[in-house]
Amino acid sequence: MTPMFSPSRQAPRCGDAGETAWIDALRTRGAGYDEAVRRVRHAVRRAARHQVCRMPRVWAELGDVRAEEIIESAADEATVAVLDRLDRFEGRSKFTTWVYKFGVFHAATEARRALWRDRPVELDGQPEPASTDPVTPEAWAEARDLSAAVALALATVLTPHQRRIACALIVDDVPIDVLAERLGTNRSALYKTLHDARR
Structure with a gap:
């Protein structure tokens, strides 16, 4: 799944002449195209590394080598995504900022998938009520009644x-892109189901 950006065919309204030349090189596929693509990959790789560094579980659970593989894979995917969606850049932000978002998104997605790759996703079991130690009997009774009402509704x-x-998604905290992949569906369908369930 890719970041959502509004499509637009308008030329970017960048104030930075260097960024404008960068975008032009990517669009025209002229002499500077390969260098422009290298710049995109460098930017998204930096963004991917930043995102994975913000997810300490990746390094702790998967190790340094796998974390680096995630960064490189995310950079490749993000580069392709930027090139595929170049005509959607509207110039409302700097081009580097827009590109950076792809690196962050793909790194987060790739990292979540890696963390959940070997974890079972239980779709048939009923969640057990959380064990709590309320301070007062009244609080305990309210919590018990609420738990019973939620269980009945479920x-x-x-x-x-x-x-x-x-x-x-709510109880087990499975990432939505991981669940979509396991079920062979997409995020939009799951969001719709979750919205209907919450309503």
Whole structure:
């Protein structure tokens, strides 16, 4: 899944002549095209590294080598995404800022997938109520009643599909792109199901 940007065929309104030349080189595929692509990959790789460094679990659970592989893979995917969506750049921000977002997005997606690759996603089990130690009997009674109401709603109001999706995304905190991949669907379909379930 790729970042959402509004399509536009307008020329970018960049104030930076260097950025304008960079964009022109990418669009015209002239003599400077290869260098312009290298600049894009360098920018998205830097963004990908920044994002993965903000996710310490990647390094702790997967190790340095796998983390570096994630960065390189995300940089490749982000570079292709930038080139595919170049005509959607509207110039509302600097081109480097727009490019940077692709690196961050693809790195986060790749890292989440890697972290969840060998983890089971339980779609059929019912979540157990959280164990709490309320301070007062009144708080305990309220928590018990709320838990019972939520469990009843999950069991009787939601469809089985809505229940599986809601439990996976809200209770088990499965990343939506990971769940979409496991179920062979897309983020939009899952968002729609989750919206209906919450309503």
